[in-house]
Amino acid sequence: MALKRFCPKCKVLIDAGNRYCASCSDKVVQQQAERMKQRKEQGKDKERHKAYKAKRTDEREQRFYSSKQWELMKLTIINKYKGMCIYTYYKEDRIVPYDTIHHIIPVKDDWNMRLHLYNLIPVTESVHQKLHKMYKHDKEQAQKELKELIAKWNGWN
Incomplete structure (x- = not known):
């Protein structure tokens, strides 16, 4: 009998070797993609913020x-x-x-x-x-x- 554990997101029983169940795994991948997109966008914000901060009095x-x-x-x-x-x-x-x-x-x-x-x-x-x-x-x-x-x-x- 294989070791089991609960998915940390939805509490469904999964194989111990898996991090998430299939459903939650898809959601996590989507969230990671969104975060990467946000980080990429923030690169521009950092430069804008740097210029803004330099002008503050x-x-x-x-x-x-x-x-x-x-x-x-x-x-x-x-x-x-x-x-x-x-x-x-x-x-x-x-x-x-x-x-x-x-x-x-x-x-x-x-x-x-x-x-x-x-x-x-x-x-x-x-x-x-x-x-x-x-x-x-x-x-x-x-x-x-x-x-x-x-x-x-x-x-x-």
């Missing part, structure tokens, strides 16, 4: 994003949200890795909220850009929506 914020406090908080957020984009998880019912951590209430608006655990949400770069567009259209509604996602993740609603 807000020295206090720049120091903050290089601080030990911020590095520790990022690790806390990554662990709390399992390293995934919470927006995509709830809005698109997909699990994708995060790229950046978004301040729901921007640091420019409230310096004291910069390290508040429930003011930070991990998102993909495309979602981050989408959120900033939403902020231009209706900032309060976008912030409310993000706070609801945080509450949902933490089981508060």
Whole structure:
């Protein structure tokens, strides 16, 4: 009798030599392809971000994003949200890795909220850009929506 184990995604019984069941294996391959596509696209974003960062004049914020406090908080957020984009998880019912951590209430608006655990949400770069567009259209509604996602993740609603 061959050794068996459970598929880590759907809990179906599979041969111990397989990582996933056939169904989940297809999904994993598709997700990996999406991640590779995103990483390729981000190469362009890195150059754009480098140019943007060079032109910034807000020295206090720049120091903050290089601080030990911020590095520790990022690790806390990554662990709390399992390293995934919470927006995509709830809005698109997909699990994708995060790229950046978004301040729901921007640091420019409230310096004291910069390290508040429930003011930070991990998102993909495309979602981050989408959120900033939403902020231009209706900032309060976008912030409310993000706070609801945080509450949902933490089981508060």
